[in-house]
Amino acid sequence: MSLIDTEVMRGLNTQGALSHEDKALLLGLELTPRYMSASEVLWQEREDTDQFCVVKEGWAYSYRNLKNGSKQIFNFYLPGDIIGIRDFGFTRRLTSVAMINKGVICPFSYQQLFELFGRSSLAVGIVATATRQQAQLSERLIYLGKYSAYEQLTHFLYEIYLRLKRIKAVENNSFFMPLTQELISDALGMSSVHVSRTFSMLREEGLVIRKRQHVMLPDPEALARLVEFNDSYIDEFLPPSFSELLKS
Amino acid sequence: MSLIDTEVMRGLNTQGALSHEDKALLLGLELTPRYMSASEVLWQEREDTDQFCVVKEGWAYSYRNLKNGSKQIFNFYLPGDIIGIRDFGFTRRLTSVAMINKGVICPFSYQQLFELFGRSSLAVGIVATATRQQAQLSERLIYLGKYSAYEQLTHFLYEIYLRLKRIKAVENNSFFMPLTQELISDALGMSSVHVSRTFSMLREEGLVIRKRQHVMLPDPEALARLVEFNDSYIDEFLPPSFSELLKS
DNA sequence: CGTAGGGTTGAGCGAAATCAAATATAGTGG
DNA sequence: CCACTATATTTGATTTCGCTCAACCCTACG
Numbered sequence: 001m002s003l004i005d006t007e008v009m010r011g012l013n014t015q016g017a018l019s020h021e022d023k024a025l026l027l028g029l030e031l032t033p034r035y036m037s038a039s040e041v042l043w044q045e046r047e048d049t050d051q052f053c054v055v056k057e058g059w060a061y062s063y064r065n066l067k068n069g070s071k072q073i074f075n076f077y078l079p080g081d082i083i084g085i086r087d088f089g090f091t092r093r094l095t096s097v098a099m100i101n102k103g104v105i106c107p108f109s110y111q112q113l114f115e116l117f118g119r120s121s122l123a124v125g126i127v128a129t130a131t132r133q134q135a136q137l138s139e140r141l142i143y144l145g146k147y148s149a150y151e152q153l154t155h156f157l158y159e160i161y162l163r164l165k166r167i168k169a170v171e172n173n174s175f176f177m178p179l180t181q182e183l184i185s186d187a188l189g190m191s192s193v194h195v196s197r198t199f200s201m202l203r204e205e206g207l208v209i210r211k212r213q214h215v216m217l218p219d220p221e222a223l224a225r226l227v228e229f230n231d232s233y234i235d236e237f238l239p240p241s242f243s244e245l246l247k248s
Numbered sequence: 249m250s251l252i253d254t255e256v257m258r259g260l261n262t263q264g265a266l267s268h269e270d271k272a273l274l275l276g277l278e279l280t281p282r283y284m285s286a287s288e289v290l291w292q293e294r295e296d297t298d299q300f301c302v303v304k305e306g307w308a309y310s311y312r313n314l315k316n317g318s319k320q321i322f323n324f325y326l327p328g329d330i331i332g333i334r335d336f337g338f339t340r341r342l343t344s345v346a347m348i349n350k351g352v353i354c355p356f357s358y359q360q361l362f363e364l365f366g367r368s369s370l371a372v373g374i375v376a377t378a379t380r381q382q383a384q385l386s387e388r389l390i391y392l393g394k395y396s397a398y399e400q401l402t403h404f405l406y407e408i409y410l411r412l413k414r415i416k417a418v419e420n421n422s423f424f425m426p427l428t429q430e431l432i433s434d435a436l437g438m439s440s441v442h443v444s445r446t447f448s449m450l451r452e453e454g455l456v457i458r459k460r461q462h463v464m465l466p467d468p469e470a471l472a473r474l475v476e477f478n479d480s481y482i483d484e485f486l487p488p489s490f491s492e493l494l495k496s
Numbered sequence: 497c498g499t500a501g502g503g504t505t506g507a508g509c510g511a512a513a514t515c516a517a518a519t520a521t522a523g524t525g526g
Numbered sequence: 527c528c529a530c531t532a533t534a535t536t537t538g539a540t541t542t543c544g545c546t547c548a549a550c551c552c553t554a555c556g
Contacts, residue, residue, distance in 0.1 A: 148511075148512090149512070190512070191512070191513055193512090193513080193515095194511090194513075197512090212521080212522085
């Protein structure tokens with residue numbers, strides 16, 4: 001999974017906004033693969049910020065260890081996602097990042113990112129990518145604040161499903177999800193015990209079948225209807241006007 | 249309060265990264281003031297996205313009306329803040345935005361933003377601004393997920409205090425805060441009744457004195473210690489290396 | 497002086513946390 | 527291939543935080 005295949009960059013590309021040099025620059029970010037083992041830490045909170053990463057394979061997550069001993073997970077990163085944009089503009093890492101399972105990442109430097117900024121289209125692409133991450137976070141925030149555990153977990157599973165579908169990692173409504181209930185609980189701000197109970201409810205209703213790391217959603221759209229899932233933050237295209245604006 | 253006075257842009261400027269043209273472009277965003285009354289709506293969720301705003305005076309907030317009748321507030325915008333970056337890269341608004349009290353905003357167009365992207369320094373500035381907003385949101389998320397109402401409100405008040413201090417709107421540890429407890433409750437994901445109770449606790453402990461729209465924190469740092477406030481996401485400078493990278 | 501929009505206070509309830517114990521299941525080395 | 531271990535998951539019992547409902551109070555303002 002390459003950056004160039006992400007929603008945002010594909011959008012720019014089909015709008016004809018990416019030159020050969022642009023694409024070359026983008027691909028240049030992914031030349032130095034690094035093989036990561038499960039649980040390996042990419043960086044810790046408060047370390048100096050000096051690079052970003054593209055996930056090529058495997059899942060990663062960003063988190064903060066809290067003073068009360070628990071842990072808050074912010075994001076799960078799937079193949080094709082950029083890790084570290086959140087820290088752009090800060091000298092130190094705001095969160096730690098670690099792999100969930102083994103995988104491959106491609107680190108790239110601030111310098112390389114700045115080269116992208118020299119090209120409007122790519123600057124636009126980066127900002128759009130960053131705001132999409134932010135939009136994802138915002139949706140999570142809604143569910144944390146105002147909805148029940150049941151609705152939260154439902155929303156979470158459907159979001160993962162959509163994101164995986166976009167990168168062609170869903171087959172027959174089934175997908176691989178290397179998350180423990182503990183990890184899910186740290187992301188959703190609930191106890192792992194309650195995650196288990198909530199999974200049981202979903203299972204009894206025939207909405208979610210989960211066997212260790214394999215999840216099947218017999219009727220994904222049923223989940224979406226349950227929580228009135230607003231998929232625009234994941235699925236929407238770039239505004240068509242971007243191509244016009246980039247030409248001027 | 250102008251964009252050019254924000255932390256991020258001042259940082260770039262003192263690093264010598266902003267040319268005269270850059271500054272002119274920035275100031276050009278603030279040429280068309282629009283006077284807004286209290287509660288006036290800037291835009292609604294799902295409307296076409298065609299502009300951004302800088303807040304010159306007054307407070308605004310972004311929110312989503314939820315299917316269960318409640319409302320989730322994402323951000324409060326203070327003078328100097330940019331509204332709408334969250335929607336960049338989407339064709340429709342992800343959230344509604346409205347004024348809290350009366351004020352002045354300066355709208356600017358996508359076209360104008362794209363002109364900024366033609367200049368690396370400003371593109372960097374915009375991304376840094378966007379990620380700072382995201383960082384703010386992330387901190388909120390932590391408190392929503394893992395901390396008690398008491399800790400949440402404490403954190404919230406200290407954050408507002410810090411943001412106001414940065415724009416010189418704090419005097420003698422006192423500041424003007426045009427928020428009802430209802431608005432606060434919609435931001436923090438708790439009931440307004442419980443916000444009231446929590447304010448009472450803070451009052452009894454002598455940590456917060458609140459009279460209508462005026463708040464005084466006798467000992468702000470005491471609040472910060474209570475929640476181990478990590479102020480890097482508000483107060484930290486841009487990485488010094490930015491100036492080097494922008495030259496190349 | 498009356499009213500309306502905040503804010504405060506009390507009582508009862510419920511969702512989810514915590515604590516604790518019992519079961520899977522995957523991996524490991526022998 | 528099996529026994530053993532560590533890690534996940536499930537289930538039950540109890541507690542707690544914060545919600546809801548309801549009444550009441552305050553104060554700014556026409």
